[in-house]
Structures are given as structure tokens and as C-alpha cells.
Amino acid sequence: MKAKVDRGLCQGLGNCVAIAPTVFALDDENKAIVLEPAPANDQTLMEAAESCPYNAIIIEDDEGNQQYP
Secondary structure, three states: OEEEEOOOOOOOOOHHHHHOOOOEEEOOOOOEEEOOOOOOOHHHHHHHHHOOOOOOEEEEOOOOOEEEO
8 A cells, every 4th residue: 555645635744744743744734745655554554644634645555546535
């Protein structure tokens, strides 16, 4: 699985950073960025995506099919 961030939807709450700090960070605009697009722990990646109330984190499988949201 891999993660992408829709910066147009991101409001910079930082839930994703709190759950997966090795995968996500907030940049100078207080928007999430992906540090590690394909981390080893898929469960943590999905938890971070589900924690975003704006659905700004997009999870894709290895073939590029959207898994979340």
C-alpha cells in the first residue's frame, strides 16, 4: 500500500502525523506531506488515513487502485 495527500483537502490537523510520524509530517504551509509513501505497516497507514476527517489521505494498493477513501 502507498499513501498520497490531497493538499486541497488537508486542513493541517496533524492526526496523521500523530499516528504515523515516520510516514507523515506537516510542511511550512501546515499541510501534510508524505515522508514514506509505502511504509511496512499497512495497518498504521490505514489508521492514519481513517483519522483524517477531511479524507485528505488517499491509500492505494500496489497496482494503483484506490483503497481509501
